[in-house]
Amino acid sequence: MEAIPPVLARNVVAAWGADGRRFLDDLPALLDSVTQDWGLTVVAPLPMTYHWVGRVRQAGGGEAVLKLGPPQAVEVGSEAAALRHFAGAGAVRLLAADLARGALLLELATPGESARPLVPAKDLIATAAIITVMRRLHRPLPGSLPSVPELGVRNRRTFAAYLARHPGDSPLPRRLVTRALGLSDELCASAASRVVLHGDLHHDNVLRAARAPWLAIDPHGVVGDPGAEVGPMLYNPDPDNRDPALLALVPARLEQLADGLGMDPDRVAAWGFVGAVLSEVWTAEDPTAPTTRALDVALLLAQRIEAT
Numbered sequence: 001m002e003a004i005p006p007v008l009a010r011n012v013v014a015a016w017g018a019d020g021r022r023f024l025d026d027l028p029a030l031l032d033s034v035t036q037d038w039g040l041t042v043v044a045p046l047p048m049t050y051h052w053v054g055r056v057r058q059a060g061g062g063e064a065v066l067k068l069g070p071p072q073a074v075e076v077g078s079e080a081a082a083l084r085h086f087a088g089a090g091a092v093r094l095l096a097a098d099l100a101r102g103a104l105l106l107e108l109a110t111p112g113e114s115a116r117p118l119v120p121a122k123d124l125i126a127t128a129a130i131i132t133v134m135r136r137l138h139r140p141l142p143g144s145l146p147s148v149p150e151l152g153v154r155n156r157r158t159f160a161a162y163l164a165r166h167p168g169d170s171p172l173p174r175r176l177v178t179r180a181l182g183l184s185d186e187l188c189a190s191a192a193s194r195v196v197l198h199g200d201l202h203h204d205n206v207l208r209a210a211r212a213p214w215l216a217i218d219p220h221g222v223v224g225d226p227g228a229e230v231g232p233m234l235y236n237p238d239p240d241n242r243d244p245a246l247l248a249l250v251p252a253r254l255e256q257l258a259d260g261l262g263m264d265p266d267r268v269a270a271w272g273f274v275g276a277v278l279s280e281v282w283t284a285e286d287p288t289a290p291t292t293r294a295l296d297v298a299l300l301l302a303q304r305i306e307a308t
Contacts, residue, residue, distance in 0.1 A: 001028045001042075008048040014286055015050060016070050023070040023102070027052060030068060034103045038096060040066060055108065063108045064095055071102035074149070075220065080104060081147035082221030085196045090136030091216040092209075109209040109217065116203040116237040123249050124256065126203055129214045130233050131260035133206055137216065138195040138226045148196060151224025152188035155278060156181065162281045171284045171291065172277075176298055180277035183270055183305070191225035201229055202236035227267050230257050231275015234301075239279070239292040247296050266308050273301040 004024060012020035023030075031052065035042060039059035046053040051069040058064055069076050076099055083094035088107070096105035118126035159181035168174065198205070199220030209215040222228075234250055254272065258265040276298035283289050 001031055002045060004052075005048050008050070008052065011050050012070070016073060019070045019072045027068065030101060030103075034066065034068065034098065034101060038066075038105060040064075040105075042066070056105075065092075065106040065108050067104045067106060069102045071100055073102065076102045076104065077147045078149060078221035079219055081145050082196050082198070082219040085139075085141075085145065085148075086137055086216075086219070089139065090133045090212075091198070091219060106217070107215075109207040109215045111208050111210070113208045114204050115206045115214070119203060119237055120245060120249060123253070127233070127253050127256045128260065130201060130203070130206055131257065133214050133216050134198075134201065134226075134229050134261065136212075137198055137201075138229070141194055141196060141223065145196065145223060148221045148223050151197065151222045151228055152184065154222060155184040155188075155274070158278060158281055159184070162284065166284070171287075172280055172295070176277050176302065177281060179302070179305075180274045180298075184274045187225055187227065187267070187270055187274065191227075193226060194223055195226050197222045197224055197226070197229050199229075200232050202232040204237055225271070226261070227263055227271040228275065230261075230268055230271050231278065234272045235276050235279060235292065235294040235297045239294055240290075242293050242296060246293060247300065250297055250300060266305075269301050269304050273298055273305055276301065 004027065009024055012024055016023070034040070035056065040056040043055040043057055043063065046055060046065065051067050053065060053067050056064055056066045080094060080097045080099060083091060092107040092109055094104065094106060097103065115126040115129050159177055162177055163174070163181070166172070166174070198216055199222045200218060201216060205218050206214050206216055234253060254265060254268055257263070258268045276294040279294035280291060280298065283292055283294070
């Protein structure tokens with residue numbers, strides 16, 4: 001096994017603390033045991049942020065993607081449940097899962113280029129690709145999925161925890177977080193339908209594929225209003241880049257999303273605002289992390305929301 005990338009080590013410890021450190025310590029042995037049990041050979045590592053990810057060759061000769069994360073992380077179970085629900089419609093297929101070891105074996109999307117290079121020159125095409133994936137993913141929800149958290153509950157818990165930790169206007173304007181909390185509750189209560197959401201659908205998580213024009217990867221897996229899916233793509237790709245030209249793409253994206261999804265533009269904007277504030281609240285969990293373009297998007301959309 002090659003050395004653990006510093007960004008992976010940093011993110012895993014920041015996200016999961018002691019559990020993350022144990023995962024990193026155990027990673028070489030875990031990788032050996034999973035590949036042996038599943039008859040896999042590692043071909044090459046893939047970009048990693050919060051999980052070890054690599055291309056692997058199966059015993060039959062086909063290639064797939066192996067993803068390993070801390071088994072204590074609820075994200076492993078919710079991703080597996082979401083992918084089972086999607087069943088390959090709009091997302092890569094789940095080939096195998098061992099939740100006790102935090103291991104997922106996934107379909108390899110080929111050729112695999114993301115929608116990121118389309119921005120900004122071909123932003124309309126990138127947005128259309130993401131809309132296509134959204135429409136395929138959002139199928140009727142058959143009963144309940146215990147492994148997949150409820151969007152409204154997750155949002156309320158996250159916003160409330162931030163407000164309890166930060167009584168003032170730092171690191172984020174308190175009025176934005178308070179408004180996002182109230183608006184999330186309103187939007188969830190007025191949802192006409194509930195579906196399994198990807199939860200982090202943006203340009204880097206939508207890849208070109210052979211069996212479909214585009215397939216999603218790395219779902220968080222949450223259940224809620226379909227409109228909530230729009231948030232991440234409004235401040236991506238590269239949220240750390242606060243170029244005003246990228247922020248200027250947001251109004252056109254909102255219109256295209258509303259048309260493509262058959263949604264009220266004001267509701268799209270409202271969910272975009274909630275999603276952008278939520279992203280910054282998560283960013284604020286690291287006191288050393290600077291704010292991102294998600295804050296700029298939230299402030300832009302706040303003006304529209306207040307005007308309606």
